[in-house]
Amino acid sequence: MKTLLIISVFCLAVTFNVSGQATPQEMLNKAIYEEEVNGNLEEAIKLFLEIVEKNSTNRTVTAETFYHLGLTNEKLGNKKAKEYYEKVVNNFADQPKFVRIAKERLSKLQIAEKIAEETPKVMTSKKIWEGNEVDNLGKISPDGKYISYVDWPAGDLAIYEIATEKKRRLTSYNFGETWSTDPKTTYVLSSIWSADSRQNIYSTGTGEIRTIGLENSTPRTIRERETKNEWVVQVYDISGDGKTILGTIETMDRKTQIILVSVRDGEKQIIKELSGIRIVGKLKFTNDGAGIVYDYPPDLDSPVHDIYWLSLDGKTETPIIKHPAHDFVLDLSPDGNQLLFASSRSGKMGFYYVGLKNGKTQGNPKFIKTSEYPNLTGLGFSDNGVFYCFYQPFVTDVYETEINSETSAIVSHPNEIIGSFMGENSAPDYSSDGKYLAFISRRPPFFTRENGPPTGNVLCIKSLENGTLREIKPDIEDFGIPKWSPDNSSILMMNTNTERTTEIYKIDLQSEKLSLIFSDKNKKIFDFEWCADGMSIFMVLQYQENDTTKHKLVRYNLETKEEKILFVNHGRKGYFPDLATISCSPDGNWIAFLGLDQKKTIKIIPTSGGEVREIYSLDQKKTIDGKQIWSSKSYANSFIHHCWSADGKYIYLQKFREPRGDGIWNLWQLPVNGGNPVNLGLEMTDIWQISAHPDGRKLVYSNQGSSYKLPQIWMMENFLPKDDLSVNKNE
Incomplete structure (x- = not known):
């Protein structure tokens, strides 16, 4: 019976009078078809309201229209349903059929409202x-x-x-x-x-x-x-x-x-x-x-x-x-x-x-x-x-993986190596002698001021010989990217202050004294590294010049405060630079850098300055069915961290899994002096700050691992x- 009714409604909905203009009844049938057959309640409501506005003579159609306005709004959970039923009851005594069924719907709504009022609300x-x-x-x-x-x-x-x-x-x-x-x-x-x-x-x-x-x-x-x-x-x-x-x-x-x-x-x-x-x-x-x-x-x-x-x-x-x-x-x-x-x-x-x-x-x-x-x-x-x-x-942990660089093989799969405050640890860095691991931990209450690399409020140093953990709580609130000095006596960290100025601090590991090394409100620090002599640091600085955003790689003398420019990215407004993250070779002779542009080309330059040499292009712009594949986790403006192998032959970095768009990264090994890059087969989410152990066998990094969760x-x-x-x- 219901099938016959739907067929009848459909036939009426598509049949118009000889004048070519739909009658009120035909318009009503079309609206009911949208409501009951297509289930398009919003469109049905628009049609019902149009009928009410245009029809002033056919009271039967108007009464039925108000009744259906009540039904559709009731299905959507709108309180206006009660208003439309009341219009039928109060204004259409000459349409007893619709008055009766409108009263029935009103009665059910009133009962439901009473039950809802008497039922205790639960959060x-x-x-x-x-x-x-x-x-x-x-x-x-x-x-x-x-x-x-x-x-x-x-x-x-x-x-x-x-x-x-x-x-x-x-x-x-x-x-x-x-x-x-x-x-x-x-x-x-x-x-x-x-x-x-x-x-x-x-x-x-x-x-x-x-x-x-x-x-x-x-x-x-x-x-x-x-x-x-x-x-x-x-x-x-x-x-x-x-x-x-x-x-x-x-x-x-x-x-x-x-x-x-x-x-x-x-x-x-x-x-x-x-x-x-x-x-x-x-x-x-x-x-x-x-x-x-x-x-x-x-x-x-x-x-x-x-x-x-x-x-x-x-x-x-x-x-x-x-x-x-x-x-x-x-x-x-x-x-x-x-x-x-x-x-x-x-x-x-x-x-x-x-x-x-x-x-x-x-x-x-x-x-x-x-x-x-x-x-x-x-x-x-x-x-x-x-x-x-x-x-x-946002949860991150520190993982260690053993690799064989000569065979480009993973020897051991990722192993979480901290074991405490799980989900709150990030940004690991091996000491130059390989005896210690520095990392950052987030302890409540902690609130980051900037989106970007993971930060925290506790500097942790773990002994890799006996497992003891030392915690230092410096008088800064939102810091990250710890970097050991060449002599292992101090650690540099980047902090974001309350004005969103990025700064570099040094903490002396014997006295725990904190010293401000660099801060310039007109320059934003993207990344930094120690120079091998321990007297200078390398920094990537963003700055404005003639309404243009530029990035420069500088060597900064810690004593004289002088900057020596090694490379400048002459960008323009709206342009993602090819200079953002850096890493130094173990012998201190080369510095590698990578940008935010979608081509993602890793280049190296002598630490004393000179000619730039291209190593490899990641080509992070991919297409599926002729369309670019982008996502909030995989578009061009992505910081990709990297490090050199202990022997200086390779650079390790992460690259988006293909096809892109799911937030998963692969770990790659790039030969510095020629040869094919190798995907090591390690897949994880949001890899941050890779560090290579001086023994040449282990890599440590932080990511979201199995606890990875999407925004909600x-x-x-x-x-x-x-x-x-x-x-x-x-x-």
Whole structure:
């Protein structure tokens, strides 16, 4: 019987009257076909609404249309279903059939609502999306249907539909394909939603703020970069009336501006300017429109954040969460009465909430739950009170592998060699005598300031003779890449300070004294190595010259502070350099370097300077079916670390497994003086900092190993109380 009904509906849906224009009944049949046969509820709703708008005479059709609007919205879980059923009951007494069935649906909804109200709400959380493409640069749409994100390396704004798991791009910048030929190419950096979930507002890597609709829309530029001094532009929130965007600008002269931007004409108002490049967390308009809440380091030397309320005129700022722990904003509840934030005050990162009214907290923060992972970002609440959160699971361990370089064979498979604080260890380096292993460990609470190589807050030194472990906790918070001095008396480490300046420190292993070796806020350190004499170091430095980003390899004298340039990459804006990571030969005569460009050519140059010689090109640009294969874990801008064998005959490095896109690396052996490169057959995820033992048999490195997990988005619901929070007690 149901089959005959569907066939009948189909026939009616495709049959039109002789005038060529569909009648209200024919339009209704077509809409019902979309609803019941195709299951395309969104399209069916559009058709039903069109019928209601155009049909004013056929009350039977109108009543049935409102009834089906109730059905489709009920299937989607929308509260508007009740409204449509009530329209039938209250306005169509002359259509008893539809009044009767609408009353039946209303009765069932009311019973379900009563049961739901009487059933105690239980806090639930579940993972809804996991994958390489998941990021924290977007937000949940207010209607809870979509998550915006950046589709790397195309750099395009994209949306993920939660119900169907479908993904689609809204823009077509194709950054991954055009960056090497078009200096004006751009990419999406952050995005937010309009209140009706129909528009997305986003910032670009070239400083614009733009908006685009979800359906067949062309981006409209709201604001363009005003001066070259504007460096990084981010958008965080939109006002309740939809007229004002809340964002930040990081400037080339190292200031952070909190800005308001008019949606209509792009006019900018700076409401606060922070000295130095401070990592400002999430910014959010309060619901009363009087101010914003946000988090940032209270001073340039602070490794943690506090949370503040700031009036929209920028004249009044009040700390609302001030604690020795690291606290940062996740969001405000949909009604604006509760602040949801993350805190490390228990020793582990956790979720907390506190009442908020007129820029002041109401009572004390209350604990909700411990976070699944310490690295998290709030993606916002949907209108129905469900909260969405991004997690970056980041676990690394130190592995050792024995190889036979002459036969290019793996003698022993990877073996985790630390055995404590599993998942928190990285960046190993053998001492020059082979007796010790230095590595970095992350101990809670720890929060990295930069994406990039693994960092930590504890320097560990393990004896390879008796297994004893020494731990040093220097007075810096976010360091990595330990490098032994040639005489094994000290170790260099790279630190990122609170202004995001990269620095090199030296720690004396006898006294544990920490000394700053190099720091220049106008130069970013990409990599470094000791010179064989122990009196100088090599560094790769990024700097700006005439609006062009350049990279240079320098020899830096630790005593005189003089730089000798060995090689300069004359890049241009938007260009990934062919100079990023370096390694020195054991005899101290050669230095190898590798870049971020997709060709990935490893070259060597004498440490005294001279002619550059190409060793091998990894050719990391691959295609499948004529299309480039890219992913967030495998596009051109990838740091690849390398080291020399103990005899100086080979260079070891990682290369993406073919075909690319799954985040898996192979370990390769490259002959320095001619011959074919060899894939050693070792496959692991995210290999960092390779070091060769002086015995010529062992390699050590860090990666995510079997504990490797992809970025994730989770949802949480039923965790905030509806009552006033003024009586909340501490955890």
